[in-house]
Each structure stands twice: as C-alpha cells, then as structure tokens.
Amino acid sequence: MTVIHVALDVPVNRLFDYLAPNADSADIGRCVRVPFGNRQLSGIILSVSNLPSVPERKLKTAGLIDQAIPPLPQSLLELFEFCSHYYHHPIGQVVMNGLPALLRKPGYTTSRIPKQIQEWILTDAGRIITLSDIPARSKTKRQLFSLLLENGIITADIYKAMSPHSRKLLHEFKDLGWVEQRTALPGKFAFSTVPTLAPTTEQAHAIAEILARIGTFTPWLLHGITGSGKTEVYLQVAASLLAQQKQILVLVPEINLTPQLEATFRKRFPNTPLVSLHSGLNSSERLQGWLQAQCGEANIILGTRLAIFTPMPRPGLIIVDEEQDHSFKQQDGLRYSARDLAVYRARQANIPIVLGSATPSLESYHQARIGRYRLLQLHARAISQAVLPAIHCIDMRVTPAQERLSEPILDALRQSLDQKQQSLVFINRRGYSPALLCKSCRWIATCKRCSSRLVVHLRNRQLRCHYCGDQQPITPACPQCGDPDIMPFGHGTQRIESALIKQFPNARILRVDRDSIRHKTAWQTMLDTIHQGKVDILVGTQLLAKGHDFPNLALVCVLNADSSLYSTDFRAEEHLFSQLMQVAGRAGRAHIPGTVLIQTEFPQHPLYLALIRQDYAAYAQTQLKERKSASFPPFVYLAVLRAEAPVLAEALEFLHQTAVIATIAKEYAHIQLFDPVPATMTRLKGLERAQLLIQAVSRKCLQIFLSDWHQRITALPARSKLRWHLDVDPLTL
C-alpha cells in the first residue's frame, strides 16, 4: 500500500493521507488533486510511505499527480517546514501561500509551462544490470541501455534520434527501477554584460570581499550611505555568478522599486533571462515567472517578499536591498520575515547573502557588530562630485508658516525653481487632511469600524478610513451639534499640493502617493516625467523616499516628521531615523549639491542632532544601548499573541486564559509573559483587538515554549467569533 502525505490549504497543522498506488518517492514535491470533504483540492505531496496515520479503510484515493511540472525541490520543502515550525502556522497553508495561486487550478499549468528537456538517468539499481540481462533479440533495448551504462544519462534528442520506440523502452526501464526521469536544466545561455562602471575603491573592496567567499554561506551587511552605489556592487557580484550560470535572487521592499531595478539589471545583462515576481502581476504572469525560475530558465529573479519562496535549482547569491524595510515582514496570515528567511535560504544553499542598506535595521547591525554578519561599508557617494546633502532643522516654534509651509522652505523652493532644479516636499500622509473637525463642539469624524479618524479627500468630497477602506460623503454640517462650520484639520499631500500651486502658480507640481498611482501605468509615467525633468516640485509620501535616483533633485523639505517622535512603539524612532536618512538621501546625488530642510518643534531632539551629522553608526549605537537597558530586541526575542472579537472583554478574557495555560508549558520558567492589553489600534474593521506579549532571552527557549503553548491554545474549546494568531518576531506592538 502506498500512501502520500499531502499539504493542503486548510487551517489545521497536519498533512492529509491518501492512497496513491502508483506514487513513489519521485513524486515528492509534486502537485496532486485530492478529494476533501465534498470538494476537490490541489495540494503538494510532502512524503510517500506505506504507513497511513489512519486505518486503511478510511483512506480515500488521490486523483491525478501533475507530472508536467518538475517537483518542488527538497530545499524548498524544507524551507516550508521551517516556516511552519518557526512561525507556528499550518504547514498546508504555508506551502500553498508560497506557491502561485494558479498552481492550484487543475490542469491549468500543463499547457503553459516553459519548454523542458527531459532526460533519463541510471539509478543505483540500474548500475548493477549488465547487458546480458537484456535478451539479445531486443536490439534497440540493448543499444539504449548500453548508452545509459556508458554515460549514466540519456537526453531526449539522443533517444529520439535512436528509435521511435525509445521512449516506450525507457518507461519499461523505469518500471524495472533501472532509470529515473528528470527535467533537465535548460542549456547554457550566452552570458554577456555591457561595460560596467569603474568601481570606486570602496566598491571594489566590497566586490572583491564578497567574491572571495562565493560558494560558502556568508551573510554580508553592506552598509553604504545613500548614493554610495550599492546597486553597482550588487551588479558586479551578480555578473560573476551569472557567468557561472548561477541563479540570483534579488528582493526589494516595494513593488514600486521593481521596475527600475529590473531595468538596471536588464540593461547590464541583456541576454540573461530575468523574471520579476511581485503582487502587481496577474496570476498567469506570476505562474509563468515562477515556472521559469523553477525550471532554471530564469537566472535573475527579482521580486518583493513573496519571491523568497521561489524555487531555484542553481542558487548562487541572494540580495536583499533596503533590508531594514518593514514591508519584508508579512503582517497577516503567515507572518514571515522575508529577510530572515533569505538568510535561512542562503545558509541552506551554502551561498552568500548581501543585505544592503544606508540605515540597516538595528537587528542586522547588531549581528554585524557581534561578528555573525560581515560588515562592508561604503562611506562616500559613488559619483565623485556628489557629497552628502547639508541638513538643517527649522524650529517651528518660532518660524512663521502658511499652510504648514514655513518661510525658509518657501524661499528655498523659490530658489530651486529659479535654478531649474527639482525639489521634493515630503509629507507622510496622503489625502487632503487627516481629520475633519467641528469648531464649536470639537466633534471629529471617526470610522465606525476602526479606532481611527477619517481622512478628508477633498477632490472627491469624501471621508475615507485608511485602515478599512470605508468611505462616505463629507457631511455638510456637524452631525453632533448641527454647526455647518466643520473644517479639515491638519495637512496631507493633497492639501500641500494645493498650497504649493497657490504659492508657485507657474511651477510644474506633481503629487506622488498611493492615490495618485492607483492606475496600473501611472507609476511608470510619473517616473518618466520626473526623469525627463518635466517636474519642478514633487509632493510625496514614503513612496518617493527610498531607492530612487533622481539626479536633478537638489532640495528635500520634510514637513511633519515630529508625529512619530514620541510614539509608544519601541521601533518608531529607528523607523523615523531611517526614513529621514533615506528621504534626505534623495538630494544631491549627482552634480548638484543637496540641501535638506526639516520642520520640527524639537530641534534639539537627539534624533535630529544625529540626523544633521548623518552619523548612522553613532545613532545606532545609542539606540542599541537603550534597547539593551530596556530589554528590547535584538537583546531579547519577542512574540505576540493577538486576539480579536466583537467585544474587547472577550478578547482579553481569552488571552488571560492562555496566560494561565502558559504556566504549564515547556520552558515557561525562562519566559516573561506580560499582561494582556488592548492593542494600540483597538478597533479594526469592526473587531476589538487585544494582545499578550511574550519575551525570552533566547530564541531557542522562546521556540520550545511557543510550540508547546501553541498546541495547548489550539486544544482549547473553539469560541465562535473569536480569532487569534501568534506573531513571532513582531515588528509592531
């Protein structure tokens, strides 16, 4: 009896067993259709055995095993298992989350997979067969087998040329266990690269160091200031590996950063097959790209966090650009960190990984300081004339401003216009204004489903919740006291845009935020407009803050940075510092010296002082010291158990109950459990949320505890309408 153990997209952490008389170990990693309840589901075979976990009579028979797609490599299956274990998420959901959705559609893939070359290899059992075991009259059979004995392998073009019956004969050999069929990796492509830039001394050093250790697991932290040419380091290291026919995985935080990086790689390596994988693709594009990577046809794989699950038969290098970025962590479902998984994959494949940033995460920086990662630094901008911009704070307590734009900023913008240079006005809030307020009774428009204020979108006269997406027309009068004098309070990108249009009626102003790039082609059009110099003033959110290289941009103005200075989130400062360094780094990247003006009411705050000096290292060291004394990561390890229910008391009560059962879980003595508290954003999409923080001094203790505790929580009687999840290494609390 042969049983396959299948991962299915269901919220239970186990595999499902099916009878599959014809299956064997070569089917591990293949897609299979199986009956489940009264449905048919697609799943992935994770193992094959003759030991069912339920009595045989209860087993159903599996449907078709998809032979068209090469099975998922063992390394990817191991990654899924690690993920399921580490993030305490059902294995089937982990596997199916990592695969293109269309793979689950029956029969869909067969017609669409890239052309593959089939080859047959001799098995150990086949090797001990001699020609005399094959009857002399079966001439072709002997001929075929002697070729196999000679070479150990036979490819399609050869066996096809031999006889029209070879394929049938090879299948006979397979049934006897003498040979195995596999998908050949495609033939070599002609590698070429266009002339590279002559690297700076620092770049050359970084490239040489990384290349000296290819073929071994080496985690590198490439800490290079903004504009130092980290991309060039990636490209030149990649060139070396591509020349050896290796595959390269490049992860970027934002889907919006993929087109330009893709263009850069394509331009440098014009013949190298490249696929780009991100959430902007439709499902068949995604499947195509994924299959090309999986079959080894694509040598450069570029993508956002989900791309970390791309199978690669010949991995050579992983690059994580802007490694500090929070979007590498998935915030729902399987809450994985693509950056951390990238390090896992590099170790697994025994290859180097380069984590690049101008402002590394404190976690990675700490790893580099204690020697777990190797640190490479680029201290100077790559273009020799380019220097870091001068940063100044504008003390808003004493400076007059109109519509949130202070006089020094208006002056600087005017000057920039006169000199025909580009400017960026950075305000991290989209919409017209973040609140609608009644002047007489102080009523504020709030979302009914979330603990949030509704944002005014004046253009379509709407109030929108940026958390749940709810929208409604702007009320003509205050619903509480009837006063018609209600007004937008505070500033968002749209309002600043209007104010700038008033101030500079002749300037070409472009707003770039999530609302303005909603249309599929809008983003590319905007980038082109900026690069062609058809814009004078950009008004934008963090979409423009990182990664971009606009050579004509000389002035950056930051309007509302203070809002995250005194947040309760222990990572808020780190995040703000990094964001401001990034946005400041957009200025003066080429031949024009840059200036950065920051409006603040706290010009003496250590964060701004460090920012003016642009001294990441000093700032990071102070932050790390604070983290250490306050027992925060990277000095401790955290997990959060979150619960949501229609009523807050229910969520809290559930968490209390889990806290009680925690005391009997393994390793509890080494764990600190905090009291359950309402979440910072208590109400979201109509549900009340609470959380319980778990802290441990070692990852190992935390994991042992979580595994046991998680099982115990799962075993609790289910409560209707209460949902919970565990977030390991949470980014926000």
Ligand SMILES: Nc1ncnc2c1ncn2[C@@H]1O[C@H](COP(=O)(O)OP(=O)(O)OP(=O)(O)O)[C@@H](O)[C@H]1O
């Ligand atoms: N060796 C070099 N010689 C000349 N120009 C270079 C060299 N290396 C990089 N550049 C140029 O320097 C500019 C900045 O490079 P790049 O965008 O890679 O910086 P970065 O380190 O990624 O910065 P950021 O962190 O701000 O994104 C680009 O215009 C790039 O073409």
Ligand SMILES: [Zn+2]
């Ligand atoms: Zn809402």
